[in-house]
Amino acid sequence: MKAARSSPLAAYLSMLRTGPALRTAYTHLFSRQPGVDRNVAERFRLQCRSSAFGGQTSGRVPGFVQANLVAVPQKHAFSFLRFCLANPRACPLLDVTAPGDPTPRTVAHTADLRTDLPKYWVWHDGAVADERQDVVDVWCDEMVGFLLGCSFSWEQALQEAHLPPRQIEENCNVPMFRTSLSNLPVQPFGGNLVVSMRPYLPSQLSAVAAITGRYPGAHGAPIHWGDPHEIGVCIEGDPDWGDRVSVRESEVPVFWACGVTPQEALREAQLPFAITHAPGHMFITDLVDNEILIPSLA
Amino acid sequence: MKAARSSPLAAYLSMLRTGPALRTAYTHLFSRQPGVDRNVAERFRLQCRSSAFGGQTSGRVPGFVQANLVAVPQKHAFSFLRFCLANPRACPLLDVTAPGDPTPRTVAHTADLRTDLPKYWVWHDGAVADERQDVVDVWCDEMVGFLLGCSFSWEQALQEAHLPPRQIEENCNVPMFRTSLSNLPVQPFGGNLVVSMRPYLPSQLSAVAAITGRYPGAHGAPIHWGDPHEIGVCIEGDPDWGDRVSVRESEVPVFWACGVTPQEALREAQLPFAITHAPGHMFITDLVDNEILIPSLA
Numbered sequence: 001m002k003a004a005r006s007s008p009l010a011a012y013l014s015m016l017r018t019g020p021a022l023r024t025a026y027t028h029l030f031s032r033q034p035g036v037d038r039n040v041a042e043r044f045r046l047q048c049r050s051s052a053f054g055g056q057t058s059g060r061v062p063g064f065v066q067a068n069l070v071a072v073p074q075k076h077a078f079s080f081l082r083f084c085l086a087n088p089r090a091c092p093l094l095d096v097t098a099p100g101d102p103t104p105r106t107v108a109h110t111a112d113l114r115t116d117l118p119k120y121w122v123w124h125d126g127a128v129a130d131e132r133q134d135v136v137d138v139w140c141d142e143m144v145g146f147l148l149g150c151s152f153s154w155e156q157a158l159q160e161a162h163l164p165p166r167q168i169e170e171n172c173n174v175p176m177f178r179t180s181l182s183n184l185p186v187q188p189f190g191g192n193l194v195v196s197m198r199p200y201l202p203s204q205l206s207a208v209a210a211i212t213g214r215y216p217g218a219h220g221a222p223i224h225w226g227d228p229h230e231i232g233v234c235i236e237g238d239p240d241w242g243d244r245v246s247v248r249e250s251e252v253p254v255f256w257a258c259g260v261t262p263q264e265a266l267r268e269a270q271l272p273f274a275i276t277h278a279p280g281h282m283f284i285t286d287l288v289d290n291e292i293l294i295p296s297l298a
Numbered sequence: 299m300k301a302a303r304s305s306p307l308a309a310y311l312s313m314l315r316t317g318p319a320l321r322t323a324y325t326h327l328f329s330r331q332p333g334v335d336r337n338v339a340e341r342f343r344l345q346c347r348s349s350a351f352g353g354q355t356s357g358r359v360p361g362f363v364q365a366n367l368v369a370v371p372q373k374h375a376f377s378f379l380r381f382c383l384a385n386p387r388a389c390p391l392l393d394v395t396a397p398g399d400p401t402p403r404t405v406a407h408t409a410d411l412r413t414d415l416p417k418y419w420v421w422h423d424g425a426v427a428d429e430r431q432d433v434v435d436v437w438c439d440e441m442v443g444f445l446l447g448c449s450f451s452w453e454q455a456l457q458e459a460h461l462p463p464r465q466i467e468e469n470c471n472v473p474m475f476r477t478s479l480s481n482l483p484v485q486p487f488g489g490n491l492v493v494s495m496r497p498y499l500p501s502q503l504s505a506v507a508a509i510t511g512r513y514p515g516a517h518g519a520p521i522h523w524g525d526p527h528e529i530g531v532c533i534e535g536d537p538d539w540g541d542r543v544s545v546r547e548s549e550v551p552v553f554w555a556c557g558v559t560p561q562e563a564l565r566e567a568q569l570p571f572a573i574t575h576a577p578g579h580m581f582i583t584d585l586v587d588n589e590i591l592i593p594s595l596a
Contacts, residue, residue: 093383
C-alpha cells in the first residue's frame with residue numbers, strides 16, 4: 001500500500017484564510033460532442049413536467065449531468081452569483097438564466113425549470129415551506145435560476161476505475177455533513193460548507209483525487225480526507241443528511257464540497273422567497289458527463 | 299520549420315455557434331505566494347491616487363497583473379457579470395466588488411478603484427464623455443467594479459521564451475481590431491469581439507499557444523491565426539486601436555481576445571452611466587503574473 005498523501009485541507013484553508021485569498025474566475029467552454037442522443041434527457045424532463053415521474057434522480061438517465069437548482073428573485077441574483085463565484089467548490093456554476101426566463105439556455109435549451117424537476121422545495125424566510133412537483137404558479141417574472149453541478153457526474157467514473165462509492169455498494173444515499181468551515185460570505189449569503197463523504201483506502205486517495213479533480217463543474221477533488229474533527233465533523237453518528245455508510249478497516253473518510261451548501265446559505269440569508277430542488281431530486285441537463293471533464297493537469 | 303497547426307478559430311466558432319454552446323463556469327483559487335514584495339504595487343497605486351502618475355502602464359511594475367476596469371451601476375451589474383461569464387475569453391474576471399465598495403478585495407485589498415488608476419473614461423449613453431485622473435465625485439453608492447485580466451500578464455513569458463511580441467520590439471502599442479464575430483449577447487450587452495494581433499512564424503504557433511493558454515485569466519490562447527478575413531479583419535491598414543506593426547516574410551498574424559471588447563459592449567448597451575480605465579492606463583493588482591498561471595494541460 002502506498003503512503004497516503006497528506007489531506008488537501010491545508011491548501012483549501014490557506015486559500016480561504018491567508019489574508020485576502022487571491023483568485024480568478026474563468027469559464028470552460030464546451031462544444032456538444034457529436035453522436036450523443038440527447039432526446040433521452042428531454043424525455044425524462046417531459047416525464048417530470050407531466051408529473052409522471054416524481055422520484056429521486058440518482059441512477060436516472062445515466063451519463064447525463066445532473067444539477068442542483070437554486071432560484072432567487074432578481075434582487076438577490078447578483079449577490080448569489082458572486083457567492084457562487086466566491087465558493088466554486090461548493091457552488092460550481094453550470095448555467096444562470098436571464099431574469100424571468102425559465103429556460104437554462106446553456107445546458108438544456110428546451111427545458112422549463114418551473115416544471116422539469118421531479119420535486120421542488122419552496123422556501124419562505126429561510127425555511128422550507130412547501131414541497132411540490134411544479135412551481136409554475138410561484139415562479140414570478142423576476143426569478144433567476146442557477147444550476148450547480150453535482151457529484152453524480154463522477155461517480156460513474158469512480159466505478160469504472162474500480163473505486164465504487166460506498167453508498168452505491170450499500171444502495172443508499174451518500175452521507176452529508178455540515179462542517180465547521182465558513183463559506184466566503186457575500187451578503188446576505190454565508191453559512192458553513194456542507195460535505196459528502198465516501199470512505200477509501202489510503203492507497204486509493206491519489207486516484208480518487210485525480211479522477212474527481214477533472215470535474216471542477218461537479219465539485220472537483222476532495223477538500224479533505226483523514227480526521228473528520230479537523231473540519232468539525234463526527235462520522236460515528238448519523239449524518240446531517242443522507243444515510244450512514246460503513247467505513248471498513250484501514251479506510252479513511254474522504255470529503256467533497258456538496259451542493260447542499262447553497263441551501264445552508266439560503267437558510268442563513270432568510271430570503272423572503274426562494275426555490276430549490278428537493279434533495280436528491282435533481283435537474284437533468286442535456287450535457288453528458290464527459291463534456292464537463294477538463295484535461296488532466298500536468 | 300514545423301507545419302503550422304490549423305487555426306483554433308473553428309473550435310472557437312463551434313463553441314459559439316453550434317446550437318446552444320455548452321459550458322460550465324469555475325473559478326481557480328490561488329493563494330499568495332510567499333516572499334513577494336507587494337508594496338511596490340501599492341506604492342504605484344498611491345502615485346496614481348495622488349495624481350503623481352497619469353501615464354500608460356505598459357511595462358510599469360513589471361511582474362504584477364494589470365487589469366481592465368469596467369464599473370456600472372448595480373442595476374446593470376448582474377447582466378454585465380453574466381456577459382463576462384458568457385464571454386470569458388474577452389472578459390476574464392479577476393474581481394467583482396460589492397455594490398458601493400470601491401475596494402477590489404480579492405486582488406488588492408488596500409486599493410481604491412476611484413483613484414488608483416492613472417486615467418479613467420467616464421461614459422454617458424454609450425459614449426465617452428470625459429477623461430480624468432479620478433472618479434471620486436461620480437462613483438455613486440451603487441457602483442460595482444469589475445476587473446478583467448489583460449494580455450500584459452503573458453508578454454513577459456513570451457519574451458523569456460524568445461518569442462517577443464512585435465509591438466514590444468517596435469516600441470509601440472499592440473494593434474487591436476474589431477472583428478466580425480459577435481459576442482454572446484446578454485442584454486443589454488453585446489457587440490463584436492475585439493482582438494489584439496501579434497505576428498509569429500508558423501513554427502512558433504504551438505509554443506505561443508501553449509504559453510498564453512496557461513493564462514485563462516489574461517485572455518488565454520489565441521482565438522485565431524492565419525487569414526484575417528476569416529474574422530472580418532484587414533491588417534493592411536491602420537488598426538482600430540493601437541499602432542501598426544510590421545509583419546515579416548513567412549509570418550502569420552495571431553489574434554487574441556482583447557479587453558477592449560467590454561468597452562464595445564458598453565458602447566452598444568448605451569448605458570446612461572459607466573466608468574472604465576482609459577485605454578492603456580490599467581489597474582495594477584497585488585497579484586503577480588505566475589499566480590494566475592494554471593498548470594499545463596496534458
